[in-house]
Amino acid sequence: MHDDKRPGQRDVWITGIGLVSSLGEGLDAHWAALNGGSAPVTDAERFAPYLVHPLVKLNYDQQIPKKGDQRQMEAWQRIGTYAAGLALDSAGIAKTPEILGHTDMIVAAGGGERDFKVDAEILNDLMVSNDWGRSLNERLLSDLRPTLSLAQLSNLLAGNISIVHGVTGSSRTFMGEESAGVDATRVAYSRIAAGQSEIGLVGGAYNAEREDMLLLYALNDLCMTGSFRPVLGDEAAPGIPSGSMGAFLVLESPEHATARGAKPIAKLSGVWSERARRTEDGTVAATVSKLLATAGTASGTAVYSGATGARGATEAEGEALKAAGLPVRVLANRIGHGFEAQFPAMLGLAALSLSHGAAIAAAPTSALETAQVGPLERVVVTSVGHWRGEGAALVEKAG
Amino acid sequence: MAQIHNDKSGRPIVVVTGIGIVTSLGQGKAENWKKLTAGESGIHRITRFPIEGMRTTIAGTVDFLFDERVAAPNLSEKLATLAIEEAISEAGIGGNGDFPGPLFAAVPPVEIEWPERKQLAEQVPNRPLVYHDLLGAAATGKFRPWHQRFLFGSVADALADRFGTRGQPISLSTACASGATAIQLGVEAIRRGECDVALATGTDGSVHPEALIRFSLLSALTTANDNPAEASKPFAKNRDGFVMAEGAAALVLESYEHARARGAKILGVLEGAGEMADNFHRTRSSPDAKPIIGCINRALSDAGVTVADVDYINAHGTSTPENDRMEHVGFAAVFGDHLKNVPISSNKSMIGHTLTAAGAIEAAVSLLTIQNGRIPPTINYNIPDPALPLDVVPNVARDAQVNRVISSSFGFGGQNVCLVVAGEPA
Known part of the structure; x- marks a missing residue:
């Protein structure tokens, strides 16, 4: 457990949020959709039998004005670069080189999309070749595009954010599915709290609408198939409902924010990362219980759960959440699961809720989703990776 | 008493107590150091897969660990495992699958292969x-x-299981600066007081046909295939691209106080780290070198030293026309006239560009340089580039007292990281 409460630590404010998902673009659209009682936006046909939450249509020109830049990226990078721009706008630091020049960036990233047509054509060739190594070379040399090679590098989401938005203080990319999102946030938070950094941009993006990622999770039968069923509902672990999303936060020291006249949306009061030995029974539930206890369960606390829907991890998290007895909101039932991007997205929604003084409306799909009584003071965000890694954060009302 | 354990800024001093290296030159520090100071090359013709039709047919692959083809994450994991075993064995801490600190792992991006x-x-x-x-x-x-196997967190996850590191391991990529970033993250965690000990590793076992072709399509690789050992020629006028290579290094990082308290042998000090992102282009540096200059200055400032305190530069030195030119521009701007007094050599002339692992391997070699008082050469330096008037320690190793080294790493996506490494505190 990484202790965030050592003496001499500074507060960390969330001063900007950028969010895009299947529910819409920006904070207002999300707040309206999450409290309007509408069903989640899903698509069970396009990648049948796999269900996804497709991204709302975006006008990328608004955040990535140069078509040339857009062409150098593929969907995952465009989504992230767009959401990062929204976060910088929200914090009021877009196009301010004097601030962006010392803004420290940590991106939680996977990798770029394959060219599915090219891959299929190459495979069809290879299946009839009697010298497949040689045939593979020939096809790759003629069919791969240099721009695609760059679009596939994990660190090029961060690279594109530097190029398009001018964030150049530093640039780090963490990989590793859900935990990448937790640790990116934890390190950005810890650096500011310890005085190693003044302002940071942290977040991630996930494009669910791609067959190579569905394939990776389908290998181990982890995806939600058929029609939409809620996570932590009657069937606790119905499979992962992948969701396209981009989510970035601007984190800032109070001194830095105050000096430029910025106000906090909410306070980030702690981020913890853990790793249960999942080969041993009961370790995941025990780890989640420990994380919840560390974050604290005072009155006015709600839990925003990142339960993925994957078997094993999800039931274990449900057990710990039930024992805690706090009102829970299962975010995968609203925006789907965005792996690296899920934790930053949930932090954004937690901060948004605290700024409204209320948790998002309970949905009847899970018995854990009880009403939030009284003003919302604190949100504990949980992450239990579909395969490895547990984490939590505490977001508190500002001021 | 506490003061001697803190640096000029009052932060815990971070020392290195264990080092492990694997490259195409061989396994272990001793073997690598012997060959690096003998000016031997590990670059050879690729035999792992067919090379018909390839523009580049050479690499610094590590071929002595598996008899058959394995997927890249398997090889990356094996390379890191060997480097970490050597490092923790030397450090005398954290053996038997119970390492008492976090893992920062620079690992190549993963995807299912052909x-x-x-x-x-x-x-x-x-x-x-x-x-x-x-x-x-x-x-x-x-x-x-x-x-x-093909999760992005796969390699670090397996390493965390094997070595029993604490908490969730961090898998990171800052392209060709990744190994240096792993070390930087460990230094920062110790300075924050989060841990007394940390394991930093950089590994790369990803030379496979598509990876080679992707770099080829970016015109980044040399095509000087005829004499593989002579293909990587950093800073030479006839340099024409880098050679892809594999390897790993690991460092056991420790607070000075913790290392002294347990009587550990101190191999060097991680005095500082600096970074600055470049927003000029996806694969090219800003022509004014401002991000490189800023990165070097931030590293010196973080270490609390000046250029006059630097005895040697372990260059990124990839052997691409662009990198080596921009690296010269950057160091010339920061060091001014003093640059002519500072030897600068590239390990990549012998081991090729180990990509994700490079920053870690070169930091490890920088520490060995200080320890042994001997600077590994830049080999294949037969045609000096008059535009880059540098003392590259041409072709032959040189004895020299080296107390402080800057190790630089620059990568695609505007990634720049410099580390300042020094000998044991007096």
Whole structure:
């Protein structure tokens, strides 16, 4: 457990949020959709039998004005670069080189999309070749595009954010599915709290609408198939409902924010990362219980759960959440699961809720989703990776 | 008493107590140091896969660990495992699968590779197949272990299991600066007081056909295939691209106080780290070198030293026309006239560009340089580039007292990281 409460630590404010998902673009659209009682936006046909939450249509020109830049990226990078721009706008630091020049960036990233047509054509060739190594070379040399090679590098989401938005203080990319999102946030938070950094941009993006990622999770039968069923509902672990999303936060020291006249949306009061030995029974539930206890369960606390829907991890998290007895909101039932991007997205929604003084409306799909009584003071965000890694954060009302 | 354990800024001093290295030159520090100071090259013709039609047919692959083809994450994991075993054995801490600190692992991005795709395709009855058909093959359950193997967190996850590091390991990529970033993250965690000990590693075992072709399409690789050992020529006028290579290094990082308290042998000090992102272009540096200059200055400032305190530069020195030119511009701007007094050599002339691992391997070699008082040469330096008037320690190693080194790493995506490494505190 990484202790965030050592003496001499500074507060960390969330001063900007950028969010895009299947529910819409920006904070207002999300707040309206999450409290309007509408069903989640899903698509069970396009990648049948796999269900996804497709991204709302975006006008990328608004955040990535140069078509040339857009062409150098593929969907995952465009989504992230767009959401990062929204976060910088929200914090009021877009196009301010004097601030962006010392803004420290940590991106939680996977990798770029394959060219599915090219891959299929190459495979069809290879299946009839009697010298497949040689045939593979020939096809790759003629069919791969240099721009695609760059679009596939994990660190090029961060690279594109530097190029398009001018964030150049530093640039780090963490990989590793859900935990990448937790640790990116934890390190950005810890650096500011310890005085190693003044302002940071942290977040991630996930494009669910791609067959190579569905394939990776389908290998181990982890995806939600058929029609939409809620996570932590009657069937606790119905499979992962992948969701396209981009989510970035601007984190800032109070001194830095105050000096430029910025106000906090909410306070980030702690981020913890853990790793249960999942080969041993009961370790995941025990780890989640420990994380919840560390974050604290005072009155006015709600839990925003990142339960993925994957078997094993999800039931274990449900057990710990039930024992805690706090009102829970299962975010995968609203925006789907965005792996690296899920934790930053949930932090954004937690901060948004605290700024409204209320948790998002309970949905009847899970018995854990009880009403939030009284003003919302604190949100504990949980992450239990579909395969490895547990984490939590505490977001508190500002001021 | 506490003061001697803190640096000029009052932060805990971070020392190195264990080092491990594997490259195409061999396994272990002793073997690598012997060959690096003898000016030997590890670059050779690729035999791992067919090279017909390739523009570049050479690499610094590590071929002595497996008899058959394995997927890149398997090789990356094996390389890191060997480097970490050597490092923790030297440090005398954290053995038997119980390392008392976090793991920061620079690992290459992972994806399913062609031999796996082909196996999936073989399960598909219809021809021609479309990509969606592969999902049906994946869902047969015949290839379940591939899910875990091809996760982005896969290699670090396996290392965390094996070495019993604390908490969730961090898998990171800052392209060709990744190894240096792993070390920087460990230094920062110790300075914050989060841990007394940390394990930093950089590993790369990803020379496979598509990776080679991707770099080829970016015109980044040398095509000087005829004499592989002479292909990597950093700072030489006839340099024409880098040589892809594999390897790993690991460092045990420790607070000075913790290392002294347990009587550990101190191999060097991680005095400082600096970084600055470049927003000029995806693969090229800003022509004014401002991000490189800023990165070097931030590293010196973080270490609390000046250029006059630097005895040697372990260059990124990839052997591409662009990198080596911009690296000279950057160091010339920061060091001014003093640059002519500071030797600068590139390990990549011998081991090639180990990509994700490079920053870690070169930091490890920088420490060995200080320890041994001997500077590894830049080999294949036969045609000096008059535009880059540098003392590159041409072709032959040199004895010299080296107390402080800057090790630089620059990568695609505007990634720049410099480390300042010094000998044991007086």
